[in-house]
Amino acid sequence: MKALIAEDDPVSRRLLQGHLERWGHEVTAAASGGEAWRLFEAGTYPLVVSDWMMPEMDGPELVRRIRACPRPGYVYVILLTSRAEKADVVAGMEAGADDFVTKPFDREELRVRLRAGERIVQLEHTLAEQNQALREAQAALVEQEKLASLGRLAAGVAHEINNPIAYVTNNLAVLRRDMRSALDVLDAYRRGRDALVQAEPALAAELARLEAEADLAYFEDNLARTCDKSLEGLQRVRDIVSNLRDFARLDEAELKEVDLNAAVASALEVLRHEIKKQEIRLETDFAPLPPVLCQAGKLNQVFLNVLLNAVQACHRGGTVAARTRSEDGRGVVVEVADDGCGIRPEHLPHIFEPFFTTKPVGQGRGLGLAVSFGIVRDHGGTIEVNTAVGRGSTFRVRLPLQPPVGEKRPA
């Protein structure tokens, strides 16, 4: 285990180093608290053995800094002290030390106390791993449940909307035709207008007034265009419903061959409104792709998550680029680049962790990338990111043409 020694007395330092190395530890020795702190910040040391009394930064101060430093994994700290009084023990423990060894230190005592520390570090490590696995499983379950209910909702909505859309579309065509006929009849009446003025001047005046009031000329000129626009709108509604249904193909857990260009295009279609609202400039560069054997619905979810993140990372009027390319028969690459805010270095190690989010509480659940990561991994692919704060991020999803066969079947 990697151990850090902080000891200003060179004799004790050399002895400590000798013993710890003999016990199988990888030892780094510092001659002062300050040096130890710099080493600690730059490295990873699950075990720290520190003298109490050192010039400038003493042992308790070093422990306080170590405890205040957010690090994955527990750091077990033993203070070496010639002060064995109760008040000092309390002060050292308050500072965050785990144990004490009195100086001059007894070799065997130090060995067993270090062993106890090692056990605690290992237990913590195992616990953290299990915790992470549990969180991933929970995230996958939550996401699965969310997608399942979204799928049911989408299927229900699609069914309910399709029916009225069909008869509204039909009726609109009928109305258009009948209106045309009605206008023809009106035209025929108009040809008798001069005779009507002679015979029934009051009625003719009334008709002229009504015609002006209804703006009949405008109506006649625009009837065709109004109908076309309405049919276009109805077509859009049909497309949205169809996309929603395609997108939420969640019951289809089986593998099928899919053109990922169509999948990315479908995800972009879902985000069309968001892209427009943010005035995002969209660049697409789709290369012809070989079919990929995959769970289409799940990959749609991946592309949606990555594209949505790109759109949300952008400032108003930013640019999002979606590119695809084939990797000579081995797989395909889908790349999503934005010129938005980028990812801060301290966030980068966590972006694929479940429930990690930088969005305000309530606005993001921190599941999108975690779930995407799991889905891509289950397909035998990888998802990676290049990012620069203030310049934007590029997410790259690599997928093999077929998922790996055998024990790790996508679930």
Added chain:
Amino acid sequence: VLDAAELLDRVAGDRELLKEVVDVFLETSAGLLTEVRQAVAGRDAASVHRLAHTVKGMVGQLGGRAAFGAAQRLEVLGREGELDQADAACAELEGAVADLRPALTAFVENGDRA
């Protein structure tokens, strides 16, 4: 002057480590004692306390019983700020360390007999 059994136990019987540690002591102790002497002469109680503590830790690990006692007395004087008797304690410490050096050298060279 030197508790040989204790010293050998502290290095777990590893004579190579013993030689290294004794070398470190021989190289650094003179400089450290000079600093102690200067702190005592300058009546700098805090430095006397700190430096004597370091010397105490050093000789304590090497089985230097007499030197450990002398360093401890000087450390207490520094901590309490009672430097009237520090000159004598410092001289005592220097004497003890002066005795300890050849004893350690002999122990490293001649084996178990100091």
